[in-house]
Amino acid sequence: MAKSLHELSSRSQLIVFVVLCVMAVGAAWQVLLGPADAEITAARTRLGTVEGEVRKAQLVAMRLPAVQREVRALELSLKETEAVIPAEKDPQDVLRSLHQLASDSQLDIASFAPKPIVAKAQYTEWPIQLGLEGTYHDLGRFFDRVATMSRLMSVSDLQLKTKTKSAGRGSISASFLATTFVFQPDLADLPGERP
Numbered sequence: 001m002a003k004s005l006h007e008l009s010s011r012s013q014l015i016v017f018v019v020l021c022v023m024a025v026g027a028a029w030q031v032l033l034g035p036a037d038a039e040i041t042a043a044r045t046r047l048g049t050v051e052g053e054v055r056k057a058q059l060v061a062m063r064l065p066a067v068q069r070e071v072r073a074l075e076l077s078l079k080e081t082e083a084v085i086p087a088e089k090d091p092q093d094v095l096r097s098l099h100q101l102a103s104d105s106q107l108d109i110a111s112f113a114p115k116p117i118v119a120k121a122q123y124t125e126w127p128i129q130l131g132l133e134g135t136y137h138d139l140g141r142f143f144d145r146v147a148t149m150s151r152l153m154s155v156s157d158l159q160l161k162t163k164t165k166s167a168g169r170g171s172i173s174a175s176f177l178a179t180t181f182v183f184q185p186d187l188a189d190l191p192g193e194r195p
Helices: 010-084 091-104 136-147 185-189
Strands: 108-114 123-134 153-162 172-183
Touching: 091 108, 091 123, 091 136, 123 136, 136 153, 136 172
Parallel strands: none
Antiparallel strands: 108 123, 123 172, 153 172
């Protein structure tokens, strides 16, 4: 067995040299390039994540004008709805409107009795028991005008009676429940309020 590298044959020296080079490269890889490769892999992973987030943000940015148009349309729809179903209960406005409609229809208001409010999901119902006196055709005109009011109002429980006394205008008396509505967006958030 040879005691030094010089005593080996040139082929054996070459093999030893190649083995030492491979070991040096392996050690260099482990010490210097291995951690850098792990950092590069981690950086590529982060880059992929960030690129995905950028793509999502770009898609959101592309949809933003359409969403803004939709929000404007919904705000306009809300304003139109608030004209039909106002956000405040205004008894004077309702009484004034009903009185004006009755006068225009040549009817007399015999009674006006507000009933308790009924809460619903996003609105409240405000029923009013109303009594009118006049002719059948005048009552028909009144209901036609109620149907074309800007404020939403429903009529139910209609009872018609012929008048036995000749006092007042007309030949019939009508009693019905006129229900108007008040928009309540806060009620949608309360538990147990949904029908």
